[in-house]
Amino acid sequence: MAKVPVQFTLNGSEKAEFIESGTTLLHALRDKIGDTSPKGGCHQGTCGACSVIIDGELRLSCLTLAETCDGADIRTTAGLAEGGVLHPLQRAFLDAFATQCGFCTPGMIMAAKALLDRTPNPSREEVVEALSGNICRCTGYEPIIQAVLTAARADSQNAA
Amino acid sequence: MAIRRGRGVAAINYPTGMNLGGDPTQALVHSTPTGNFMVTLSSVDLGQGMKQIMAQICAETIGVPTDRVIIDTADTDTGPHCMGTFASRGTHRAGNAVIQAAKEARQVMLEVAAEELEVNASDLETDGQGNILVKGAPQKSISIFDVALSAHFKRGRSISGRGMFLIPRSYPEKETGAMKPSTCYAHACTVAEVEVDDETGEVTVLSVKNVFEIGRALNPKMVEQQLVGGSWMGISHALYETTEPYYPNRDHGGTDFNQYLMPGPGDLAETEIIVLERPSADGPFGAKGPGEMCANPQIPAVANAVFDAVGVRIDTLPITPERILRALKAQAAG
Amino acid sequence: MELRKDYFADVRKDGLHEIGQPRPRLDSPGHVTGKTAYFADRILPGMLHLKMVRSPHHHARIRSIDTSEAEKHPGVVKVLTAKDVPHNVYTILILIQIGPEDETVLADGKVRWKGEAVAAVLAETERAAQEAAAKVKVDYEVLPAVFDMEEALKPGAPLVNEYHGQNYYLYDSGECRKVRFGDVDAGFAEADHILEQTYQSSPIEHAPTETTGCVVAPEGNDRFTCYTNTQAMFFTLDNASIILQMPGSKLHFVGGTVGGGFGGKVDVIVEPIAILAAKLTGRPVSFIYSREEEMQISSPRAAEKVVIKDGVMKDGRIVARKVTGYTDAGAYSRHSPYGAQKGAAHYPGPYTIPNVWIDTYCVYTNRTPSSAMRGFGVTIGDFALEVQMDKLARLIGMDPLEFRFINAYRDGDMKAHRQPTEGAALIECMQEASRAANWPVADKYMAMSSYRKGA
Structure with missing residues (x-):
């Protein structure tokens, strides 16, 4: 199988890999680069556990070919905490007891981050809309919605 | 054609632990040289929070803060046997094993402290903050940190304990079914309020008010997690879920999350949770297993609410719009 | 969530240091940073x-x-x-x-x-x-296949699993797990009304x-x-x-x-x-x-069929209950014989009924083997029981919640599987639900207790 070179930035670090043509970004991140924070819950774009942010846009890494990410800026949950300090979303998920098994959590946090980057003060409806591509089987969603709303409020207070 | 409102109630109980017992769990507890406590198990955390709860149970029993307990679980090279995480058994069975192991370790810890303080072990108590005090004379005390150091380097004592919990297996009597299924039961009552669109058959669950009796809320925030998530699953079971929509016909089974339906974050019922605690005689600090039963009462409560709303009984799960419409049609046809 | 400490305060010691405290979960920091290692995160060379x-x-x-x-x-x-x-x-x-x-x-x-x-x-x-x-x-x-439990139990049905030799699990009690308590026929004879209903579920995925x-x-x-x-x-x-x-x-x-x-x-x-x-x-x-x-492919929650026949008096007492439960195991046992048996132990629900007859069958069909799921052996039974309770209440013109108070089990009541009830709390759950949902019931029900006098 032909291998193609791919270079991108992952959470601020330069990465360069030769990957098989047709490899998904999810596989490239997990198997080649060792960032296992995106999870493979369905490999068919229906669960959201693999969500990452590519050039500021929320993407499903299981449906994104790695070779299309050449030159991209890719962000995952593994890179969210800076200098050991949790991002407000991470803090809010902890405080709201919004994780149970935790498997959906990295994808949920990425979906929420994409929302807050674009809409710092979202309504509940906007949070619901933003999370609607992410499946959670444990929590019943409400704690996650509350965590995102709390993080948004914390962020806007910090900005004020 | 109209949106019709109805409400329904259901009340249930649920056994804690494997039916008929016979499901052992073991635990080992030991102190590190500086008085932290390692709990070794082979129990599995599915997301319900087994690790955290075992840490709190060990901490309470030993008399240290929870952050001084480390949980090492589910490595079969180190952890003693646990039957597994199912049947609402984890907290009850493993919790009892951890208490027994921690009590044994605590006794050694108090004996070492007694030697250091030159008193009787039975005269000592813990303050929950990591210190051992003489009862009635709290100025005479020693830290658990120092006790563990002494045990390790001076007195050659292992501050450790073994725990095992087993409810003996019950065998049903063949003809009468006389048996002992469980030693304690959790309870619940749910009132569901729904709207049914009698034109589309669509059901919206407006609210569920759930009362759960669970013996003891060992960690109330984690209990809440479990009960809120369970209540969601119950509603989901009532209205949406099946792998075989035309059972017993095997066709049309969903193969992904687009075809296998569950309520999303935009479909949530207003959910109220009230918890009562009647401690069980043999539960760890009275706890029963809340993890399964919390998803049960919503199903019949929703079914009864649908009847209350539109006057048709859907006795087949899930209660889909198609089934409601067919029932309404049959009702109209008399 | 509201913790109602006023119930059962007399039998509970509160004020512990760690138990009852909402401590943060020790595993959550790993979850929110993506560092928690699940099995599939073990990516091994040469795999x-x-x-x-x-x-x-x-x-x-x-x-x-x-x-x-x-x-x-x-x-x-x-x-x-x-x-x-x-x-x-x-x-x-x-x-x-x-x-x-x-x-x-x-x-x-x-x-x-x-x-x-x-x-x-x-x-x-x-x-x-x-x-x-x-x-x-x-x-x-x-080969011919059978998917319907009733069809599978008929003589001449295709044999699903030769290791069993028939399309049901053979318990030591025979073709089903049985519970016999009192005299159901006498109960039905005495009843003011009899209601027999059938409930059905479909397989559910975890x-x-x-x-x-x-x-x-x-x-x-x-x-x-x-x-x-x-x-x-x-x-x-x-x-x-x-x-x-x-x-x-x-x-x-x-x-x-x-x-x-x-x-x-x-x-x-x-x-x-x-x-x-x-x-x-x-x-x-x-x-x-x-x-x-x-x-x-993975085992779902079994489809179940539950037939409930009840005898009820005009005053609200259920005097006889007969339950026949069928668990669709699919092609293999896995945990289903256990689950069907657990159902037998669970019926007739949290109610005190003097005459009870339970049969639960574990049936084999040519479908994905079913197995354990949250509420195993009980969830679908509770659906059937509690819808039946609603129907019975309406049949005798009684409020559905009050009807449950009349029949609720209390400490010391003998269950159908011949264990005395201990630690009951159904009544208190219903009392609290009555308040929370603004669903009033008569004072005498609000004054009830799961405790028995002298118990």
């Missing part, structure tokens, strides 16, 4: 990928299996069939003496449900394994976000480490030991951090074959269910 060849038929004889084309497919390392499995016919509850062994790891001569594992393909990549699986040629002779799977690594010393999301470590290890005829000392299971289970990860399906593959190839092996496999 092979396992894909199953599955039956397209509900019931068929296998005339032959030809793996030669698949073995030639680029990247394929090995193809396993039934002959490679040391103890191919097994059943997981054999560990608690519930037999007979009735299921094959890989189909041997016959398939009994659509999706049953026939051959395991091991390849360098998932894609190669998938492509090669399509090249395994299986010659099937399709749908954990993390699919079932494991990663196995040879340790190089004849031992194998299995990273798994099983819900039961030693249960899985010990069953793998039987299936592989390998001493338990050769097996090392690591798990305990699972992306949701709900009962779906106690079936011991992926681990034995993956360990065997690692042993026969000397390489690490990954076997992870696809979402489609999780949905249609």
Whole structure:
């Protein structure tokens, strides 16, 4: 199988890999680069556990070919905490007891981050809309919605 | 054609632990040289929070803060046997094993402290903050940190304990079914309020008010997690879920999350949770297993609410719009 | 959430240091940073990928299996069939003496449900394994299948599973687990009304976000480490030991951090074959269910049929209850004989009824084997019981909540399985629900207690 070179930035670090043509970004991140924070819950774009942010846009890494990410800026949950300090979303998920098994959590946090980057003060409806591509089987969603709303409020207070 | 409102109630109980017992769990507890406590198990955390709860149970029993307990679980090279995480058994069975192991370790810890303080072990108590005090004379005390150091380097004592919990297996009597299924039961009552669109058959669950009796809320925030998530699953079971929509016909089974339906974050019922605690005689600090039963009462409560709303009984799960419409049609046809 | 401490305060000691405190979860920081290690995060060098060849038929004889084309497919390392499995016919509850062994790891001569594992393909990549699986040629002779429990129990129905010899599980009590208490016929004779109703459910999937799977690594010393999301470590290890005829000392299971289970990860399906593959190839092996496999191949919650016949008095007392429960096990037992038996222990629900008759059947059909799920043996029964309670209340013109108070079990009441009730709290739950939902009931019900006088 032909291998193609791919270079991108992952959470601020330069990465360069030769990957098989047709490899998904999810596989490239997990198997080649060792960032296992995106999870493979369905490999068919229906669960959201693999969500990452590519050039500021929320993407499903299981449906994104790695070779299309050449030159991209890719962000995952593994890179969210800076200098050991949790991002407000991470803090809010902890405080709201919004994780149970935790498997959906990295994808949920990425979906929420994409929302807050674009809409710092979202309504509940906007949070619901933003999370609607992410499946959670444990929590019943409400704690996650509350965590995102709390993080948004914390962020806007910090900005004020 | 109209949106019709109805409400329904259901009340249930649920056994804690494997039916008929016979499901052992073991635990080992030991102190590190500086008085932290390692709990070794082979129990599995599915997301319900087994690790955290075992840490709190060990901490309470030993008399240290929870952050001084480390949980090492589910490595079969180190952890003693646990039957597994199912049947609402984890907290009850493993919790009892951890208490027994921690009590044994605590006794050694108090004996070492007694030697250091030159008193009787039975005269000592813990303050929950990591210190051992003489009862009635709290100025005479020693830290658990120092006790563990002494045990390790001076007195050659292992501050450790073994725990095992087993409810003996019950065998049903063949003809009468006389048996002992469980030693304690959790309870619940749910009132569901729904709207049914009698034109589309669509059901919206407006609210569920759930009362759960669970013996003891060992960690109330984690209990809440479990009960809120369970209540969601119950509603989901009532209205949406099946792998075989035309059972017993095997066709049309969903193969992904687009075809296998569950309520999303935009479909949530207003959910109220009230918890009562009647401690069980043999539960760890009275706890029963809340993890399964919390998803049960919503199903019949929703079914009864649908009847209350539109006057048709859907006795087949899930209660889909198609089934409601067919029932309404049959009702109209008399 | 509201913790109502006023109930049962007399029997509870509060004020503990750690118990009852809302301490943060020690595992959550790992979850929110993506650092928590699930089994599939063990990505091992040289790992092979396992894909199953599955039956397209509900019931068929296998005339032959030809793996030669698949073995030639680029990247394929090995193809396993039934002959490679040391103890191919097994059943997981054999560990608690519930037999007979009735299921094959890989189909041997016959398939009994659509999706049953026939051959395991091991390849360098998932894609190669998938492509090669399509090249395994299986010659099937399709047999008549039965999907309906009533049909399956009729004489002359196709036999689903020869290891049982009939389409139901044979308990020591016969074709069903039985509970007999009082005299139901006398109860029905005395009743003002009799209501018999049938309830039905369809299979339900656990749908954990993390699919079932494991990663196995040879340790190089004849031992194998299995990273798994099983819900039961030693249960899985010990069953793998039987299936592989390998001493338990050769097996090392690591798990305990699972992306949701709900009962779906106690079936011991992926681990034995993956360990065997690692042993026969000397390489690490990954076997992870696809979402489609999780949905249609992994055991669902059983479909159940519940027939309830009640005798009720005008004053609200239920005087007789007869329940016949049917659990659709699918083609193999797995945990279903246990689940059906648990149902027998659960009926007639949390009510005190003087005359009770329970029969619960575990029935085999040509569908995906069902197994444990959250509320196993009880969830569907509770649906049936509590809808029936609603119907009974309306039948006698009584408020459904008040009707439940009249029949609720209390401390000391004898249950149908002949255990006295202890620690009841149904009445208090209903009282609190009455308040919370603004569903008033008569004062006499609000004054009731689960405690018995003098108890």
